[in-house]
Amino acid sequence: MNNLKVVIDAGHGGTDSGAVSSNGIKEKDLTLEISKYMYNQFRNKGIDATLIRSSDETISPNERVQRILNAYGDNPNVIIISNHINASGSSTAEGAEIIYALRNNDKLAKNILQALGNEGQVMRKFYQRRLPSNTSKDYYFIHRDTGGSTQPVIVEYGFIDNPIDLAKIQNNYKKYVDAVVNAVITTANGETVEPKMEKNYYIVKSGDSLWGISKKYNTTVDELKRLNNLTSNILNIGQILVLPTTENIEANTYIVKSGDSLWGISKKYNTTVDELKRLNNLTSNILNIGQTLKIPTIENANTYIVKSGDSLWGIARKNNTTVDELKRLNNLTSNVLNIGQALKLP
Numbered sequence: 281m282n283n284l285k286v287v288i289d290a291g292h293g294g295t296d297s298g299a300v301s302s303n304g305i306k307e308k309d310l311t312l313e314i315s316k317y318m319y320n321q322f323r324n325k326g327i328d329a330t331l332i333r334s335s336d337e338t339i340s341p342n343e344r345v346q347r348i349l350n351a352y353g354d355n356p357n358v359i360i361i362s363n364h365i366n367a368s369g370s371s372t373a374e375g376a377e378i379i380y381a382l383r384n385n386d387k388l389a390k391n392i393l394q395a396l397g398n399e400g401q402v403m404r405k406f407y408q409r410r411l412p413s414n415t416s417k418d419y420y421f422i423h424r425d426t427g428g429s430t431q432p433v434i435v436e437y438g439f440i441d442n443p444i445d446l447a448k449i450q451n452n453y454k455k456y457v458d459a460v461v462n463a464v465i466t467t468a469n470g471e472t473v474e475p476k477m478e479k480n481y482y483i484v485k486s487g488d489s490l491w492g493i494s495k496k497y498n499t500t501v502d503e504l505k506r507l508n509n510l511t512s513n514i515l516n517i518g519q520i521l522v523l524p525t526t527e528n529i530e531a532n533t534y535i536v537k538s539g540d541s542l543w544g545i546s547k548k549y550n551t552t553v554d555e556l557k558r559l560n561n562l563t564s565n566i567l568n569i570g571q572t573l574k575i576p577t578i579e580n581a582n583t584y585i586v587k588s589g590d591s592l593w594g595i596a597r598k599n600n601t602t603v604d605e606l607k608r609l610n611n612l613t614s615n616v617l618n619i620g621q622a623l624k625l626p
Contacts, residue, residue, distance in 0.1 A: 284468045285352040286322050286329040287430075289362040289422065290315035294338025299367035299440045305450075307440055308336065311363040314437070314453050318361065321461045328352070345425045354427030359388065359464055362422045365449065366436040372509070374445040375402030376456075379434040381423035382408055382416075386518070388464070389433055390483075391473040393520070395463035398475065399455045401438065401448065403520035405484075435460060474593040484519040498535050498569075499524045534618060536571040549622050550583075551576045575622075586621040601626050 290311040292298035298307025315331060322329035330351040333339055339347070352358045366377060376396045380389040389406035397403035409419040418424040426432050437456055438445040449456070463473050475481060482493060490501045490513050501513065507522045515521075534545060542553045542565050553565070559574045567573075584595055592603045592615050603615070609624045617623075 283357045284327055284465070285355070285358045286327060286464065287332065287348050287351045287358060287360045288315045288318050288322075288329060289332045289344065289348065289360060291362055291364040291434075293333050293336055296338060299365060301440045301446055302443070305440060305446060307365045307367075310365050310440070310449065310453070312336065314363045314457055317454060318363070318457045318461060321457060322464075325461070325465065327465070341421045341425075345421065348422075348426050348430075348432075354429050356429045356431070358430045359468075360422065360426055360430055360432035361460065361464070362432065362434045364434055364436050365440045365446075366438060367441050368439055369441065370439075371442050373439045374442050375404040376438060377404045377436040378406040379409055379420065379423070379436070380406065381426075381432050382410070382418050383428060384431050387472075388431055388467045391463040391467045392433065392435060392460050394473040394475055395459035395466075396437070396456055397481070397520070398473070399452065399459045401452070401456060402445075403481065405516055405519040407516065407518045474591065482521045482523050484515045484517055484521060486517055488515055488517075489513070490515065493521065495538060497523050498537055534573045534575050534621075536567045536569055536573065538569055540567055540569075541565070542567065545573065549575050582625045584623045584625055586617045586623065590617055591615070592617065595623065599625050 290308070292306075292308035292311060294308075296308065298311070300306050312333070312335075316334065319329050319331045332344060332347050332351075348360055366373070376393060378389040378393045380386060386406060393403050393406045411417040411419050411424070420434060422434060423432050437453070438449045440446050440449075466473055482497070484493075490504050490510075494501050494504055503524060504510070504521060505513075507524065534549070536545075542556055542562075546553050546556055555576055556562070556573060557565075559576060584599070586595075592606055592612075596603050596606055605626055606612070606623060607615075609626065
């Protein structure tokens with residue numbers, strides 16, 4: 281995106297305190313602190329930025345929208361970041377959410393959420409919300425009334441009524457803001473924020489179910505619910521699910537999934553059916569879902585064996601190539617890797 285401009289909106293202010301924690305921390309004060317730091321960070325990077333409020337003043341929705349549009353006009357190179365702290369009425373809800381406008385795609389929202397996740401915040405979801413009385417319009421005025429070309433996002437950094445989440449925001453807000461700033465620049469450059477691999481994540485798509493996801497990733501519905509603190513099986517499109525890690529899986533092994541065959545696995549790892557049977561003391565070609573197979577170690581300068589914590593992005597960077605080139609060379613249709621998997625390198 282050329283000629284990037286950023287409008288920073290500190291949510292609430294003045295007589296509108298926003299959400300308030302049990303110990304009296306007000307959303308309006310946190311969003312102002314966050315927004316001031318964000319303004320300086322964009323300016324330090326040479327990016328034009330405007331701060332909608334720099335003090336504790338009351339601003340009506342109409343005035344807020346007017347200030348936003350007066351900053352740089354209604355242009356597609358204008359990104360509006362409205363900073364907020366969430367509240368749920370529960371002391372257990374945690375994590376970040378990003379809400380984007382109906383007129384925009386999800387790239388910016390997705391990048392911001394992933395960037396916050398990379399800095400240790402729980403990633404809840406990125407989504408759009410429609411006005412119930414007219415579903416062709418956005419629910420929030422910051423999306424609905426700020427022109428037809430700008431890119432507004434509401435960033436909810438966490439939950440003010442969860443003491444643990446509130447403490448994380450207070451202690452880490454500069455890290456979180458730096459993540460948002462870098463995500464905006466990354467998106468403007470047409471790039472994607474890649475996830476760090478401390479955790480494995482899955483973004484819920486239309487038609488997904490916990491049962492289907494559990495089968496795809498060799499786990500159970502109960503384990504997914506435990507990892508994600510879910511109390512029901514209901515999922516939302518754009519919701520981020522933590523997946524079980526593979527840290528306890530031995531390197532150079534493969535976990536059999538539904539539909540696998542020895543022939544298919546042998547092709548995937550550049551070996552033979554006979555070699556797999558020899559290594560695993562198999563007397564037949566029958567496999568069981570969840571079975572662990574040893575995979576031959578391949579020692580070749582142009583081959584890489586996937587280890588715990590690896591990602592295509594990391595392997596590409598390490599070997600001076602690209603994710604697309606690795607996927608092409610290895611006939612991969614997704615970015616999912618398995619420990620012990622042999623990847624051809626350029």
